[in-house]
Amino acid sequence: MSIVDLSSEINRRRTFAIISHPDAGKTTLTEKLLLYGGAIHLAGSVKSRKAQRHAVSDWMEIEKQRGISVTSSVMQFDYDGFRINILDTPGHQDFSEDTYRTLMAVDSAVMIIDVAKGVEAQTKKLFKVCKQRGIPIFTFVNKLDRFGKNPFELMEEIEKVLEIRAYPMNWPIGIDGDYKGVYNRQKAQIELFEEAGSRGQKVLPSVLGSVDDPAFAEMLGENIHKALCDDIELLDMAGDTFDLEKVAQGELTPMFFGSAMTNFGVRNFLEEFLRLAPPPADRKSSVGMVETKNEKFSAFVFKIQANMNPAHRDRLAFIRICSGKFTRGMTVVHEKSGKTLKLAQPQQFLAQDRTIIDEAFPGDIVGLFDPGVFSIGDTICEPGQSLVFEDFPVFPPEQFARVQAKDTMKRKQFVKGITQLTQEGAVQLFKQADGGMESCIIGTVGSLQFDVLEYRLKHEYGVDILMHHLPYELARWMHGTNVKPASLRGADRGMFVYDVKDRPVLLVANEWALRWVADNNPSIEFLVAPPDKQPE
Numbered sequence: 001m002s003i004v005d006l007s008s009e010i011n012r013r014r015t016f017a018i019i020s021h022p023d024a025g026k027t028t029l030t031e032k033l034l035l036y037g038g039a040i041h042l043a044g045s046v047k048s049r050k051a052q053r054h055a056v057s058d059w060m061e062i063e064k065q066r067g068i069s070v071t072s073s074v075m076q077f078d079y080d081g082f083r084i085n086i087l088d089t090p091g092h093q094d095f096s097e098d099t100y101r102t103l104m105a106v107d108s109a110v111m112i113i114d115v116a117k118g119v120e121a122q123t124k125k126l127f128k129v130c131k132q133r134g135i136p137i138f139t140f141v142n143k144l145d146r147f148g149k150n151p152f153e154l155m156e157e158i159e160k161v162l163e164i165r166a167y168p169m170n171w172p173i174g175i176d177g178d179y180k181g182v183y184n185r186q187k188a189q190i191e192l193f194e195e196a197g198s199r200g201q202k203v204l205p206s207v208l209g210s211v212d213d214p215a216f217a218e219m220l221g222e223n224i225h226k227a228l229c230d231d232i233e234l235l236d237m238a239g240d241t242f243d244l245e246k247v248a249q250g251e252l253t254p255m256f257f258g259s260a261m262t263n264f265g266v267r268n269f270l271e272e273f274l275r276l277a278p279p280p281a282d283r284k285s286s287v288g289m290v291e292t293k294n295e296k297f298s299a300f301v302f303k304i305q306a307n308m309n310p311a312h313r314d315r316l317a318f319i320r321i322c323s324g325k326f327t328r329g330m331t332v333v334h335e336k337s338g339k340t341l342k343l344a345q346p347q348q349f350l351a352q353d354r355t356i357i358d359e360a361f362p363g364d365i366v367g368l369f370d371p372g373v374f375s376i377g378d379t380i381c382e383p384g385q386s387l388v389f390e391d392f393p394v395f396p397p398e399q400f401a402r403v404q405a406k407d408t409m410k411r412k413q414f415v416k417g418i419t420q421l422t423q424e425g426a427v428q429l430f431k432q433a434d435g436g437m438e439s440c441i442i443g444t445v446g447s448l449q450f451d452v453l454e455y456r457l458k459h460e461y462g463v464d465i466l467m468h469h470l471p472y473e474l475a476r477w478m479h480g481t482n483v484k485p486a487s488l489r490g491a492d493r494g495m496f497v498y499d500v501k502d503r504p505v506l507l508v509a510n511e512w513a514l515r516w517v518a519d520n521n522p523s524i525e526f527l528v529a530p531p532d533k534q535p536e
């Protein structure tokens with residue numbers, strides 16, 4: 001393949017995740033985007049999948065039982081010459097490290113905010129990971145068909161809580177949260193909801209026009225029209241100027257107002273997003289930056305999905321392609337083990353449907369059958385190169401439990417299971433100084449990971465476990481000379497443990513307890529990640 005062809009494939013790709021707090025409208029917006037791409041034909045398809053998943057899915061039993069998505073899915077579709085990869089980030093109780101890791105594989109993120117609720121807890125968490133990676137973030141303020149907060153207030157909230165400047169691309173028209181439509185700042189154009197009450201699958205009719213058009217002034221009424229003109233003037237004078245470089249650095253977020261459910265402002269959002277969002281970026285590796293247009297294929301594993309088909313015990317490794325062209329049946333080297341692998345049955349996804357693919361390019365996500373060699377963060381490349389992509393950060397766990405085998409005779413299987421699941425990145429493992437592996441401490445970022453652990457130990461290793469949840473929410477890696485339980489003042493205010501690399505970690509219930517211990521041990525640093533993996 002020529003460099004030109006490869007570059008044009010790369011440049012038309014947009015790989016992103018949608019991040020939001022549950023109920024802000026992620027499913028609805030995703031579905032509307034898929035509709036525009038022609039990937040689905042009827043609104044409600046994604047939703048009904050959500051509801052009927054137990055009937056159609058062959059994924060983990062646990063997923064069927066709880067009717068939830070255990071891992072993020074990947075959706076690919078085309079729009080206007082672009083090839084779009086949307087990576088789903090699960091929320092609610094299915095929040096897990098997978099949710100965070102997905103963000104390692106995207107080039108930008110769309111943050112959805114409910115116009116009435118503003119920035120919510122989970123959005124904040126996910127946003128933080130995007131910010132640390134410095135990826136561009138686009139904001140979609142949703143549910144404009146409903147009563148909502150003042151847009152200036154929302155901008156201020158985003159700037160204060162998330163510490164990113166916001167540039168409104170359009171602006172809601174209306175007074176006191178009762179919105180009539182939006183004003184497009186680039187086109188100086190007004191778009192109004194024609195009537196309320198059209199919900200669900202239909203596109204809400206709208207009318208377009210200029211802000212100076214007297215007919216619109218009349219339609220809006222004097223008060224609303226004046227309020228809009230005042231707002232626009234204020235934005236133009238006091239607001240940030242649009243700077244694509246700042247967007248690319250993750251310092252400025254283009255902000256769109258709309259309503260996913262009624263389809264209001266969604267197409268405009270999609271088109272602007274595609275125009276402004278970056279194509280796949282070069283990536284840091286052990287031998288410097290790897291350029292996407294490097295003709296030799298390289299990729300990294302960002303997620304491992306076990307037992308998608310319990311009958312076959314298969315494991316699927318999701319890779320994000322970083323450079324070159326992927327072709328079915330190609331031979332690659334797994335850098336960590338040095339093994340050579342033939343990639344015979346690569347899969348791509350649209351929601352839950354899997355299809356075998358023949359080729360893929362940087363920015364694309366491919367699912368590979370895992371012969372048991374892959375771990376999260378692993379690099380694979382075409383022979384003839386030797387490089388390793390930068391390792392994933394450690395995400396500090398927030399929930400902890402002491403876990404042991406119910407039947408002590410099953411100790412061996414228990415240790416094997418825990419060790420393998422830890423390597424795979426399903427959970428994080430800690431030990432107490434005097435404790436062996438018979439009873440270990442498991443850390444997770446979401447409660448679902450405990451359920452997955454319990455299920456998989458039972459079904460894959462034949463071990464029933466006893467789980468005792470611990471009252472801690474924070475883990476801090478302790479950095480200093482000779483940090484020992486006996487020499488730490490206030491060690492009894494939390495739990496002194498070691499991670500898998502024997503680095504000392506303190507688990508505590510809250511910030512207050514942490515502060516007490518930190519104040520009383522001034523020679524020790526308390527870090528949110530291991531000393532060698534500190535966020536930049």
Ligand code: G4P
Nearest residue numbers: 022023024025026027028142143144145146259260261262
């Ligand atoms: P999530 O994936 O982020 O959790 O949110 P989801 O899309 O499931 O949306 C949550 C609820 O908000 C849904 O209502 C959905 O219809 C509604 N919603 C999404 N976008 C808009 C919008 O632009 N305007 C209004 N008014 N509502 C919106 P639900 O009652 O939970 O589900 P359903 O019965 O409508 O399917």
